[in-house]
Amino acid sequence: MRSTDVGELTCPVARAIGDVGDPWTLMIVRELFLGSHRFDQFEAQVRASPILITARLRALEANGIIAKRSYSARPLRHEYHLTEKGLDLWPLMVALKHWGDRWGGFKAGPPAAMRHKACGHVTALNLVCDCCGQPISARDVVIEQGRLMSGERDALMAEKRARDGAKARQRRRPAAGRRPSKSERLA
Amino acid sequence: MRSTDVGELTCPVARAIGDVGDPWTLMIVRELFLGSHRFDQFEAQVRASPILITARLRALEANGIIAKRSYSARPLRHEYHLTEKGLDLWPLMVALKHWGDRWGGFKAGPPAAMRHKACGHVTALNLVCDCCGQPISARDVVIEQGRLMSGERDALMAEKRARDGAKARQRRRPAAGRRPSKSERLA
DNA sequence: CCATATCACTTCATTTTTTGAAGTGACAAG
DNA sequence: CTTGTCACTTCAAAAAATGAAGTGATATGG
Numbered sequence A, B: 001m002r003s004t005d006v007g008e009l010t011c012p013v014a015r016a017i018g019d020v021g022d023p024w025t026l027m028i029v030r031e032l033f034l035g036s037h038r039f040d041q042f043e044a045q046v047r048a049s050p051i052l053i054t055a056r057l058r059a060l061e062a063n064g065i066i067a068k069r070s071y072s073a074r075p076l077r078h079e080y081h082l083t084e085k086g087l088d089l090w091p092l093m094v095a096l097k098h099w100g101d102r103w104g105g106f107k108a109g110p111p112a113a114m115r116h117k118a119c120g121h122v123t124a125l126n127l128v129c130d131c132c133g134q135p136i137s138a139r140d141v142v143i144e145q146g147r148l149m150s151g152e153r154d155a156l157m158a159e160k161r162a163r164d165g166a167k168a169r170q171r172r173r174p175a176a177g178r179r180p181s182k183s184e185r186l187a
Numbered sequence C: 001c002c003a004t005a006t007c008a009c010t011t012c013a014t015t016t017t018t019t020g021a022a023g024t025g026a027c028a029a030g
Numbered sequence D: 001c002t003t004g005t006c007a008c009t010t011c012a013a014a015a016a017a018t019g020a021a022g023t024g025a026t027a028t029g030g
Helices: A003-008 A010-022 A023-033 A040-044 A052-064 A090-103 A147-172 A181-184 B003-008 B012-020 B023-035 B038-047 B050-062 B089-102 B148-170 B182-186
Strands: A068-074 A077-082 A112-116 A141-145 B068-073 B077-082 B112-116 B143-144
Touching: A003 A010, A010 A023, A010 B023, A010 B089, A023 A040, A023 A052, A023 A077, A023 A090, A023 B003, A040 A052, A040 B148, A052 A068, A052 A077, A052 B077, A068 B077, A077 A090, A077 B068, A090 A112, A090 B012, A141 A147, A147 B038, B003 B012, B023 B050, B023 B077, B023 B089, B023 B143, B038 B050, B050 B068, B050 B077, B089 B112, B089 B148
Parallel strands: none
Antiparallel strands: A068 A077, A112 B143, A141 B112, B068 B077
């Protein structure tokens, strides 16, 4: 399975990982939220080879996360901007920043801050329950998988068991034409 | 630059990406939050080759995100558990789930839900300002980069300009021993 | 005019990483 | 003593990434 194929799983987290769960893609999205829109800015800040940037920008565009906007007709040039789908990745960026701030080893404190326009204060990640407004973290919730998702997960484990069983059976009744084992090769 | 080297940048988001911004790593972290702890569960659910799983688990352990816990002495076997640092990735998972739920193309609604133990209700991502408690999204905040971070970013752009300038100068005063250009190769 | 610069890429040889299939070894259960 | 479980390792072949160079349209300054 390719890492881009994880998006085919019936799990929202896996779907998201399939679309944006790649380091360079995430770095480009970070750049977009920091206000970069042009190819050369991505090249300078993301520090990946141009062929990589091109490929990732095309994929992001194909997935509707960014859109090209022309800013010059002659020569034809465009900028890349986040769509609504792309802007909705903001909580993901905030979550990455929160974790990086806490565990990134910044002795002198966070290298950047987010100021809330409405109240004027510097703000940080604060996740609260949709319903009661209480702050929530991993231990405050239970995950309830729907039938589709749990069914798929059970099937994946069953498939693996079947594969492993078949492999063991074949080992005990070795057929012709297989790869010689290490001990056989050494003999 | 390697994608694992983005963690050397002075940006919390980049640091986080360097540690966990890889599809397989994210998938393993997802599994841990879904309650998987063993190698064969990762193999079945993440669907990556075992060598990949091994490499990622080792990296996660080296980074202090997971810890091995032995559950059987003979044969020696261990499970992998999230440390405090790992558990702090929960908001990241919630952010991925939120985005996947919304944009993953699930026509029949989210395949899984999070129930808040305290209030008993199904909850979803809800980011609020630390200070005033108002919901916040991308447009409600301004990013304020510290000198360290903005200085580094300016330096990166300056370096690129310098490289590009040198490249252009060399093209105009071509030296011996360089790679023949396409037109020269065709002639 | 013409050298220089900007911007958004493309090309390509070499390295690195990943895949997929098979193998290994310790042990447990029937 | 046969079958199965679990946690990996090995390896060749395929795919992806790196790093350096090249391209082409156009602007800008002298």
